[in-house]
Amino acid sequence: MELPTLTALEEGEPLTLYLSASDIAVGAVLLTDRKTVQTPIYYISKTLADAETWYSILEKLVLALVYAARRLKRYFQGHPIHVLTDYKLKSVLAKPELSVRLAKWAIELGEHSIEHKPRPAIKGQVLVDFVTEVPTEKIQECLYEQQPPTPTDESQKWTLFTDGASSGEGSGACLKLINLDGQEFTYAIKLNFKSTNNEAEYEAFLAGLRIAKKLGVKFLEARVDSMLITGQVLETYEAKNDVMASYLSQAKDLMQQFTSCKVVHIKGSENRPADALSKLASTSFEHMGRDMRIEVLDNPIRPSTPGHGHPNGNRCVDAEDANYVIREIHEGICGLHAALRMVVAKIVNAGYYWPGMHADAVKEIRNCDAFQNHVPQTLRPQNKLVPVTSAWPL
Incomplete structure (x- = not known):
């Protein structure tokens, strides 16, 4: 596939901007009309951050416009920009009450000479070669956002x-x-x-x-x-x-x-x-x-997170998995054959919890031969010593 060659600008000529948005990226292409032929000047694209992927499709298109204005600031300041899109971005930016984010973007774009126009038939193959169009399942979402519900009484x-x-x-x-x-x-x-x-x-x-x-x-x-x-x-x-x-x-x-x-x-x-x-x-x-x-x-209103059963968010496991977790922490690859208190603390720090974890840990540790053979032996008697004196001779 042969891509069109980028063209140099002439002073003060109007420029055309196309926007595109997908689930994971936004993009824009800046063009100029030369003898009824659309010639590209600059391509830009941006991969969306994790939080930005949750934006609505209209917000993503406005984000593409804001990103283009930041990257191509010299073009935006020296030339009138015609944004060609089928979506009513101008009406959305004119209503700051819809979103604080859109209000900030509208203020940022206010310094440029931007005119929004409906997109006519595409004369060249620039968009076909460059952008991924808005998915069809997102079009209904755009139409809904362009016509917000009437104010409540x-x-x-x-x-x-x-x-x-x-x-x-x-x-x-x-x-x-x-x-x-x-x-x-x-x-x-x-x-x-x-x-x-x-x-x-x-x-x-x-x-x-x-x-x-x-x-x-x-x-x-x-x-x-x-x-x-x-x-x-x-x-x-x-x-x-x-x-x-x-x-x-x-x-x-x-x-x-x-x-x-x-x-x-x-x-x-x-x-x-x-x-x-x-x-x-x-x-x-x-x-x-x-x-x-x-x-x-007695319980939070919020739904419990799947797979979590402890108030701190630790995962609750069944009896079989519990024994495996204890053995892995006690005598696994990184195990230290530690005693009860340290084993339980490591289990909680690893993100696990279940009722009776102390009793299960005691049972597993007692069956560990290496721990029983090398555990420090205390020489202190279990009971206090009772002195025994010999009986007086008669």
Whole structure:
């Protein structure tokens, strides 16, 4: 296959930019029209990072435009750019309320002379030779994002305040629902399991969504003072560990069950009632009012991660695998024939857990001949010595 030759620019001539996006990469090609023939000037492409692969197809196309503007800054500053695409990128960039990420990109692209035009028939074979077109299964996603749902009626919106607290005495959560008439419904939740402060915040948020759904709420605005929850839900933060990812997945599933669900970050001073009640719920319910609804959770609301059974996220194994793990750590390739305490600690550090692991380790260690032969022998008697004096002669 013979690729077209790159062409030098003329001062001030308009340039044409084509964009492309796939599941793992984005690209762009810059061209100029010379005698009704599209001649390429520059090719660029970028492999998406792991977090960027989760972007919607429209966000990937805008990312390709932003990346092209950064790499080809001199071309963008010295020439008018015509972006030819079948998707309404201009209307998406004009609505900063859709995404914080798109709002930042719109500001960055505002310094250039960019004009968006519908893509006509392709005159040359540049795109065929260069880009991978948008998959057909993604086209419907683009059409949906180009036509966002109409704004909700503010008169039908319920308001949700949530807060969670964790301390040495325990963990608790509190949420407050305000209906259309301004009536408040307060719920206090006692968490009978170990949790961090972020996990308690998520438990309160998930409980609020669950209760609002049971009440038949269709339009909901959740106001939380946790920057972590707000950032992860709005996709400005990344859920790095399995626990947070599990909470985030459950939250998104519950939010999709509403006609409209919006998450807004508020200051802690605006959420003092829920904050105070969550701290009180983490210790006891004795001082709470009778009109407050109380719930006790013995297990987290979030779905348990498959293959994990320990609160710290360690993998729970069966009896056969447990014996293999003990033997491998005790007398395997890297085994030290260590004693019980070190073997159990190494098992936990390796990411395994099961009930009765201490008893199983004792049984395996006792059957290890090398350990029994070389274990340090203590010369200290098991019982205290009792002096025996000879009887007095008669």
